[in-house]
Amino acid sequence: xxxxxxxxxxxxxxxxxxxxxxxxxxxxxxxxxxxxxxxxxxxxxxxxxxxxxxxxxxxxxxxxxxxxxxxxxxxxxxxxxxxxxxxxxxxxxxxxxxxxxxxxxxxxxxxxxxxxxxxxxxxxxxxxxxxxxxxxxxxxxxxxxxxxxxxxxxxxxxxxxxxxxxxxxxxxxxxxxxxxxxxxxxxxxxxxxxxxxxxxxxxxxxxxxxxxxxxxxxxxxxxxxxxxxxxxxxxxxxxxxxxxxxxxxxxxxxxxxxxxxxxxxxxxxxxxxxxxxxxxxxxxxxxxxxxxxxxxxxxxxxxxxxxxxxxxxxxxxxxxxxxxxxxxxxxxxxxxxxxxxxxxxxxxxxxxxxxxxxxxxxxxxxxxxxxxxxxxxxxxxxxxxxxxxxxxxxxxxxxxxxxxxxxxxxxxxxxxxxxxxx
Amino acid sequence: xxxxxxxxxxxxxxxxxxxxxxxxxxxxxxxxxxxxxxxxxxxxxxxxxxxxxxxxxxxxxxxxxxxxxxxxxx
Numbered sequence: 267x268x269x270x271x272x273x274x275x276x277x278x279x280x281x282x283x284x285x286x287x288x289x290x291x292x293x294x295x296x297x298x299x300x301x302x303x304x305x306x307x308x309x310x311x312x313x314x315x316x317x318x319x320x321x322x323x324x325x326x327x328x329x330x331x332x333x334x335x336x337x338x339x340x341x342x343x344x345x346x347x348x349x350x351x352x353x354x355x356x357x358x359x360x361x362x363x364x365x366x367x368x369x370x371x372x373x374x375x376x377x378x379x380x381x382x383x384x385x386x387x388x389x390x391x392x393x394x395x396x397x398x399x400x401x402x403x404x405x406x407x408x409x410x411x412x413x414x415x416x417x418x419x420x421x422x423x424x425x426x427x428x429x430x431x432x433x434x435x436x437x438x439x440x441x442x443x444x445x446x447x448x449x450x451x452x453x454x455x456x457x458x459x460x461x462x463x464x465x466x467x468x469x470x471x472x473x474x475x476x477x478x479x480x481x482x483x484x485x486x487x488x489x490x491x492x493x494x495x496x497x498x499x500x501x502x503x504x505x506x507x508x509x510x511x512x513x514x515x516x517x518x519x520x521x522x523x524x525x526x527x528x529x530x531x532x533x534x535x536x537x538x539x540x541x542x543x544x545x546x547x548x549x550x551x552x553x554x555x556x557x558x559x560x561x562x563x564x565x566x567x568x569x570x571x572x573x574x575x576x577x578x579x580x581x582x583x584x585x586x587x588x589x590x591x592x593x594x595x596x597x598x599x600x601x602x603x604x605x606x607x608x609x610x611x612x613x614x615x616x617x618x619x620x621x622x623x624x625x626x627x628x629x630x631x632x633x634x635x636x637x638x639x640x641x642x643x644x645x646x647x648x649x650x651x652x653x654x655x656x657x658x659x660x661x662x663x664x665x666x667x668x669x670x671x672x673x674x675x676x677x678x679x680x681x682x683x684x685x686x687x688x
Numbered sequence: 689x690x691x692x693x694x695x696x697x698x699x700x701x702x703x704x705x706x707x708x709x710x711x712x713x714x715x716x717x718x719x720x721x722x723x724x725x726x727x728x729x730x731x732x733x734x735x736x737x738x739x740x741x742x743x744x745x746x747x748x749x750x751x752x753x754x755x756x757x758x759x760x761x762x
Contacts, residue, residue, distance in 0.1 A: 355719070355722075355723040356723055356726075356727050357726060357727050357728040358726050358728060358738070359723055359724065359725070359726040360719065360720045360723050360724065362738075363719075363723055579719060580715060580719070627752070630748065631745060631748055631749075634741065634744060635741055635745070638737050638740075638741055641737075642728065642733075642734055642737055643728070645733075646728055646729065648727075648729065649727070649728075675748075678748075679751075682751065682752075682755050683755075
């Protein structure tokens with residue numbers, strides 16, 4: 267009887283903890299999974315096709331990197347109850363505030379265009395014209411926010427997060443050799459030596475792991491969800507699960523392309539999907555669905571990151587818990603960003619490749635600033651109190667930030683001056 | 689007198705659009721004023737980090753400008 271009552275007590279405890287987590291879950295999972303956006307999927311697909319399973323170990327390392335950075339936004343948001351844009355204005359003054367806000371809006375808008383490029387390319391595999399794709403996407407994105415409830419938006423976003431898992435069955439369908447994956451992928455190695463191509467791919471994978479919008483998005487989402495100091499442990503768990511999720515998905519994409527397309531030059535995920543159609547039509551279809559979903563998730567989060575940032579700074583009502591008439595400017599900016607980005611993709615002969623390259627370069631102007639501000643804010647005792655970074659956290663996060671800044675800067679230079687890395 | 693009414697109305701409209709622009713501009717001024725004094729304590733670490741950021745951004749902008757002009761020349 268004693269065992270039964272103990273078991274029941276533990277069972278109730280676990281159920282209660284799970285229920286509480288499900289209430290708190292969201293920002294960490296969504297931001298991490300949305301990190302595997304259209305550009306991310308392309309990078310992983312190209313990595314698998316180029317190096318097979320050899321760089322899986324590197325993707326595993328990127329999980330903790332993403333977690334350490336994003337965990338700081340959870341603490342900052344929960345303690346200050348301010349988004350990152352507002353926190354920069356308040357702590358560092360108008361110069362850095364305007365720089366961050368305007369740079370963020372430019373980078374996000376350009377990234378939004380790349381998400382639309384990915385989504386239109388994905389659905390064009392099913393013969394859906396780009397104009398319909400743009401209309402469908404804008405329709406979905408408008409529907410998601412028009413409910414006037416953060417909860418509804420978050421659960422819809424989490425549904426799209428689940429769709430991101432299509433890469434897992436896709437990987438099983440191509441029958442990869444588990445032994446080969448473990449042998450080639452788990453032990454750290456540099457396939458072909460430290461060549462310029464390898465460095466380029468490593469930098470591209472890091473670039474897709476931490477993007478400026480992620481910092482702004484998660485902090486604002488934590489605030490909008492109403493998370494407080496007591497919710498920080500749950501926010502951490504949410505972020506850890508998100509980091510695991512994003513790495514798992516990235517690994518399975520590498521497994522798919524590393525198994526079927528190994529040795530092929532892949533320039534886009536849509537190209538990988540089309541190439542799969544010949545031998546594995548169902549896998550090709552799943553890749554296309556996954557690419558569309560990735561682009562949609564990215565677009566949802568990126569556009570919101572900008573709207574929240576402007577709302578915070580301009581003092582507009584800026585919550586998904588408010589209806590359109592209650593927060594007109596917040597939603598106007600959101601709609602303006604998605605509609606204009608969608609329209610750019612429909613312009614005949616628009617320089618979409620140039621835009622994609624430009625995003626990678628412009629993002630590098632914002633990322634170091636956002637990361638440095640994050641570390642400085644997390645070290646400020648007046649702002650963070652007992653939640654400020656510990657010495658260990660500082661050593662880890664500063665190392666990560668220096669690494670990210672160096673590699674993303676190198677990546678931007680390799681995009682600007684490809685001849686240097688040739 | 690009645691004919692003057694439309695003019696009066698249009699003046700009101702112009703006035704309101706001027707007001708709107710003025711309101712938006714004053715919003716920027718208001719934000720600048722609100723955040724004029726940085727809250728963060730300017731410790732040597734903060735100063736060095738901000739100086740490093742400034743230098744980094746200046747170099748990056750110069751590189752971008754250089755790339756832009758070399759592209760135009762081609």
